Amino acid sequence: MACRGSGVQVPSAPLKGVRDGGRHGAGHLVFHAPAMESSSTAQPQVRWPRADSLLTKEACGMVRAKWSARRRWVAVVTVALPALLLATLPALSSQAAGTALVTGVDVSRWDHPNGVGIDWTKVKAAGRSFAIVKATQRTNYTNPYFTPDFTGARTAGLVIGAYHYAEPSVTTCGGVLPCDRYKSARDQAKYFVSTMRGAGISLRSTGVLPPALDLEITGGLSSGDLVAWAQTFLATVRSLSGRTPMLYTYHSFIIGPLGNTSALASYPLWYARYTTTVPTATTLPGGWRTWALWQYTSTESTNGITGAGDVNRFNGSLSTLQAFADGTASGYAPPTEPVTLAATPGVGAATLTWSAPLDDGGVPILNYRVKVDDGPAVLAPTSSFVAWGLPAGSHSFTVAAENVAGIGPTAVATATIAAYDPLSVRPSATTLTIARPVAASGASWFPVQVRLVRTDTGQALPGAVISVVSQPELSGSPTAVGVTTDTEGTATAWLRAAIDTQVTATVPASAWNSSGTAVGSVRVRPALSAVLSTTSVKRTGVVRLRGGTTPLLAGETVYRQIYTAGRWVTKSSAVLSVTGRYSFPVPTSRKGRVTMRVLLPASTHHLRVTSRQVVLTVR
CATH class of the missing domain: 2.60.40.10 (Immunoglobulins)
Structure with a gap:
C-alpha cells in the first residue's frame, strides 16, 4: 500500500514493505507519470515501475512527486445487439447502476511524513466513509500511529478497520513430529489480535470492519505453502476475534505466487488493482466472483492527509458498509436461496x-x-x-x-x-454508462469502460458489439475501436489522444433494443518531452533545453522552470513552433547542479502538464 515521506507522492502501485514496518506489493499502472516535484533540493530521477513491479521502502523513500490529476471523462458508445445472443442477460451491481460510491483510505506510518498527524475530521468532510489503519507486522512491530489514527478516525465518524502486514515463513521440521509448519502464521495472527485488544479495540463492536491480512510477499514460500500459511493466519484470526477476516492482495500476486487458487475465496477480498475499470466476476482472479473492497489507486489526494495515497471503494452502499462493519452480529455468511x-x-x-x-x-x-x-x-x-x-x-x-x-x-x-x-417482438429501452478514470495521458493508452443495461430491470446485456469513436478537438482523424460486452455487460476500449477528445457513440435499433446516442469528451494531459544538449558543462558554456509536444498545440507558450529553495520557479518562456517544438538557452554562469523542467499550462484543449526533470551540472 502507500508509502510516504515528506511530501511524497507514490506511483500507481502498492509499495513494498520492509522490516521497519513499510509495505510493498504490486499493481497495474495505467497512466504515464507526469514530472515530479520535491521539497528536497536533490531531485532524483525516478522511473515509474511497470505493472506488477515492486518498490522497496528505500526506493519509496527516494520518490518525491506531486501529482495533480483532475480530469473530466465522458464517452459515448455505439452498440449492435445480436438478437439470439441475448438468451442470458447479466446486470450491474447497484453501484455500477449509478448509486453514490462509498470510498475510504488506508494508512500507515508513511502517511505521517516528519511526524505530521492526520486530520480525521477533514478526511470525513472530504467524503471518505471508512479508514483502515496498519496495526502490526511480524510479531514485534506495531505501527506507532495505530492507536491515535484508529481512535481519531472513529471519533470523526468513520467506519474503521485494521490490517496486519504479513511476513510468511515456515518451520523446518527436520523429520521431527509433531511439527507446526505454519507456526509463524498463528503467532502473527495472535500478535495482531492481541495488539488491537491491548489498544482497547473490540472487534465485536459496531463500526469496526473485519480485520484484514495484507499479503504481498512470498517469504520464499511455494504456492502451496503460501496458501496454507494464509489459511492458517485467517483461521486463527477468525477463531480469536469471532470475525471472518478479509484478505488484501493484488491481482498478479493471486495469479502468480498464490497459483490462482480458489482456496481462499471464502474470505472477503480486498482487491488491489490500479485501473479505472471496475472489477467484475469475469476479471477477478482465483475463486472470487466479487470483491468487498477495491483499492483502485495509490495517488489520490484526500484532504486532511499529507500527500496523495491509497483510496479504496466499498462494493455496496453506505448502509451495506455499516452492516459489514457490525461486529455485534454473530458473523456473516452467504445468503440462503431466493x-x-x-x-x-x-x-x-x-x-x-x-x-x-x-x-x-x-x-x-x-x-x-x-x-x-x-x-x-x-x-x-x-x-x-x-x-x-x-x-x-x-x-x-x-x-x-x-x-x-x-x-x-x-x-x-x-x-x-x-x-x-x-x-412481433417489441424492443426494450437500453441505457449506456461510462466509467470515468482519474487520469488520461497523451503519452499512454487510456481505457474507456462502457456498460450496457436494460433500462427497466437494470440487467446488463452481454455480447453487444460496441464501437467507441474518438475525435480530437482541434484536428486529426477519428479513431474507432470495437469491443464486445462481457457477461456483466461491460467492455473496455483502449484509446490514445494527444489532446482533449470528443467521444461519440450510437446504439442502433434491433429487434430487441431501441436506438440511442450519447456524446461526451475526454480531457487529456499531452505528452511533453525535455532533453538537454549536454548534462555537464564548464561555466559559461553553451547549453540548450529542447523538446516538444503535439503539433496541434503550435502557438501555445511553454515555460522553463528550475527547482530552488524547495519550489519551482519560472525563468523563461517560449512559443511552440508549427511542429510543436521549443528550445531554451540555459545560463551557465554559476557552478553547481540545476534541476529543470518545462511547464505547459492547461488550456481549453488540454490539461496542465510538466516534462520530466533534467539535471545540468555546471563545473
Missing part, C-alpha cells in the same frame, strides 16, 4: 421475479446471479430479470443471491416459450 421464484413466458422472452432470501447472511444482498439454461451466471441488481431472445421450447432458470461473504444456493424455475413471429 424465494417464490417464478418464470412468466412471453414473446421470445421470460420474465423472472422472486423475493429476497429469508436469511441475508447477516449483511445486505449485493446482487443476484441468474443462469438461463446452460448459459453463464450473470448479475441482476433487482429481484426481476428478463431473459430475452429465447427460441421456442422449454427453458430452465436458476437464481442465487450474493453478499460480500459469497454466493448462496439457487432457486429453480422453468418456462415454455411458444412459437412466435420475430416481427
Whole structure:
C-alpha cells in the first residue's frame, strides 16, 4: 500500500514493505507519470515501475512527486445487439447502476511524513466513509500511529478497520513430529489480535470492519505453502476475534505466487488493482466472483492527509458498509436461496421475479446471479430479470443471491416459450454508462469502460458489439475501436489522444433494443518531452533545453522552470513552433547542479502538464 515521506507522492502501485514496518506489493499502472516535484533540493530521477513491479521502502523513500490529476471523462458508445445472443442477460451491481460510491483510505506510518498527524475530521468532510489503519507486522512491530489514527478516525465518524502486514515463513521440521509448519502464521495472527485488544479495540463492536491480512510477499514460500500459511493466519484470526477476516492482495500476486487458487475465496477480498475499470466476476482472479473492497489507486489526494495515497471503494452502499462493519452480529455468511421464484413466458422472452432470501447472511444482498439454461451466471441488481431472445421450447432458470461473504444456493424455475413471429417482438429501452478514470495521458493508452443495461430491470446485456469513436478537438482523424460486452455487460476500449477528445457513440435499433446516442469528451494531459544538449558543462558554456509536444498545440507558450529553495520557479518562456517544438538557452554562469523542467499550462484543449526533470551540472 502507500508509502510516504515528506511530501511524497507514490506511483500507481502498492509499495513494498520492509522490516521497519513499510509495505510493498504490486499493481497495474495505467497512466504515464507526469514530472515530479520535491521539497528536497536533490531531485532524483525516478522511473515509474511497470505493472506488477515492486518498490522497496528505500526506493519509496527516494520518490518525491506531486501529482495533480483532475480530469473530466465522458464517452459515448455505439452498440449492435445480436438478437439470439441475448438468451442470458447479466446486470450491474447497484453501484455500477449509478448509486453514490462509498470510498475510504488506508494508512500507515508513511502517511505521517516528519511526524505530521492526520486530520480525521477533514478526511470525513472530504467524503471518505471508512479508514483502515496498519496495526502490526511480524510479531514485534506495531505501527506507532495505530492507536491515535484508529481512535481519531472513529471519533470523526468513520467506519474503521485494521490490517496486519504479513511476513510468511515456515518451520523446518527436520523429520521431527509433531511439527507446526505454519507456526509463524498463528503467532502473527495472535500478535495482531492481541495488539488491537491491548489498544482497547473490540472487534465485536459496531463500526469496526473485519480485520484484514495484507499479503504481498512470498517469504520464499511455494504456492502451496503460501496458501496454507494464509489459511492458517485467517483461521486463527477468525477463531480469536469471532470475525471472518478479509484478505488484501493484488491481482498478479493471486495469479502468480498464490497459483490462482480458489482456496481462499471464502474470505472477503480486498482487491488491489490500479485501473479505472471496475472489477467484475469475469476479471477477478482465483475463486472470487466479487470483491468487498477495491483499492483502485495509490495517488489520490484526500484532504486532511499529507500527500496523495491509497483510496479504496466499498462494493455496496453506505448502509451495506455499516452492516459489514457490525461486529455485534454473530458473523456473516452467504445468503440462503431466493424465494417464490417464478418464470412468466412471453414473446421470445421470460420474465423472472422472486423475493429476497429469508436469511441475508447477516449483511445486505449485493446482487443476484441468474443462469438461463446452460448459459453463464450473470448479475441482476433487482429481484426481476428478463431473459430475452429465447427460441421456442422449454427453458430452465436458476437464481442465487450474493453478499460480500459469497454466493448462496439457487432457486429453480422453468418456462415454455411458444412459437412466435420475430416481427412481433417489441424492443426494450437500453441505457449506456461510462466509467470515468482519474487520469488520461497523451503519452499512454487510456481505457474507456462502457456498460450496457436494460433500462427497466437494470440487467446488463452481454455480447453487444460496441464501437467507441474518438475525435480530437482541434484536428486529426477519428479513431474507432470495437469491443464486445462481457457477461456483466461491460467492455473496455483502449484509446490514445494527444489532446482533449470528443467521444461519440450510437446504439442502433434491433429487434430487441431501441436506438440511442450519447456524446461526451475526454480531457487529456499531452505528452511533453525535455532533453538537454549536454548534462555537464564548464561555466559559461553553451547549453540548450529542447523538446516538444503535439503539433496541434503550435502557438501555445511553454515555460522553463528550475527547482530552488524547495519550489519551482519560472525563468523563461517560449512559443511552440508549427511542429510543436521549443528550445531554451540555459545560463551557465554559476557552478553547481540545476534541476529543470518545462511547464505547459492547461488550456481549453488540454490539461496542465510538466516534462520530466533534467539535471545540468555546471563545473
